[in-house]
Amino acid sequence: MSSTWFGPAHFWHENVEDLEQYSSGGYHPVYLEDKFCVGRYEVIYKLGDGSFFTVWLCKDARTQHYVFVKVAVSKKGRRQTFELEILRAIRDGDSKHPGKRFVNLLLDEFTIDGPNGCHQCLVFPVALNSVAIAKEASTRDSRMFPAPVARSIVVQVLLAMSHVHSCGIVHADLHTQNILIRARQSKSWPLVEPYKCPERLKVKRYDGAPIGPNVPEYQVQSQGTLTPADTIPSDCEVLVTDFGEAFLMDDTSGAHQEYELNTPFLVRPLDSMFGFPITTAADIWTLGMTVFDILGRSRLFQDYWPDADTVLCKAIDTFGPLPPKIWQSWPSRSQYFKDDGSWQEAARPSEEEILPTLTDRIRDSLGLREESETFGYTEVELKSLEKMLRSMLQYEPENRATVDEVLRSEWVREYGMPAIIDALPDIDLSNLN
Secondary structure (H helix, E strand, C coil): CCCCCCCCCECCCCCCCCHHHCCCCCCCCCCCCCEECCCCEEEEEEEEEECCEEEEEEEECCCCCEEEEEEECCCCCHHHHHHHHHHHHHHCCCCCCHHHHHECCCCEEEEEEECCEEEEEEEEECEEEEHHHHHHCCCCCCCCCCHHHHHHHHHHHHHHHHHHHHCCEECCCCCHHHEEEECCCCCCCHHHHHHCCCCEEECCECCCCCCCCCCCCEEECCCCCCCCHHHCCCCCCEEECCCCCCEECCCCCCCECCCCCCCCHHHCCHHHHHCCCECHHHHHHHHHHHHHHHHCCCCCCCCCCCCHHHHHHHHHHHHCCCCHHHHHHCCCHHHCECCCCCECCCCCCCCCCCCCCHHHHHHHHCCCCCCCCCCCCCHHHHHHHHHHHHHHCCCCHHHCCCHHHHHCCHHHHHHHHHHHHHHCCCCCCCCCC
């Protein structure tokens, strides 16, 4: 008597996409050396995958340069269509804005018809690993970029977000995982060499039957790059990427009424946790958190299992009492605080758990308490940096600085701009507002 098998149809390989998603509406079977768009883009190797796409390194026959091609699942959701509109708007924005250079711009788009449907394909510049991975991979215990590099990266991100906001767009998911190190573009990109012959993992069914046309004959494991923060060249450039959560600002209010953001809790703006309308001010909060992360050796807020309550408690420790609107909207407040704002005894953190002031957090993160090693920052710089961060990390969205106001801050003027000009002497800042 035969038994019925209800599990997956195919044997599983590590570090590959889910084979069960190769079906109508799902992934497109892509093979090494495939050519897309009438032979223009040749597949070299696989870079990664997500729930709604696979990403491939390809060589552009027209320019002889390398590009990333993102092949979407064929089932088009509202979010996927909306992201494409966002990418087009950013690409078609002011060509003279200096921040456009630091956004992961859509280079081309085309479609592929395959056994699982019609797939939207998006072409982007080649990039290396994220800023977050660069820090994690650092060989120094501090996990820091050299100070001049960090300052330059911060200004690049500020300029990128200035361009995004000038296009009427809220990114809504900014953090160091969504900032990529731009690759040196050339016709003989050296990072291709290790992956010229990636292993082809044969696809087999559990029942021994032949695989159908919907599924690839083999899979390729994702091949990434790893550039540690302490080896990044001084003239590195970054790209703000991942506009999957972005939205166009409302023409009248500039607010977004779909309140829930998916930004990681530790950098998520507090106003978004309570259903308040989301504007560009939400990006400013995450931008402030991201600036802190880029410059120093740690995030401003840290926790292994963060949630909204955790972040609110850390914010109170760091910035002081919440404004009435947020305080009164916090449903579980009474678990942590009494009505007068003092801690409930059961929730009171120990002396070791209480966060120091923002000033001390910056001082620690920049290594200004260290006697054995200097990281290139001074107490004088700390003061102007703290002033800039406080202007961005205001509880009330309407009290936060705009990104263009941040670009006019003392820290950017005295420390950030000299760093980016030294790193990228060809940059044209004459059109900066």
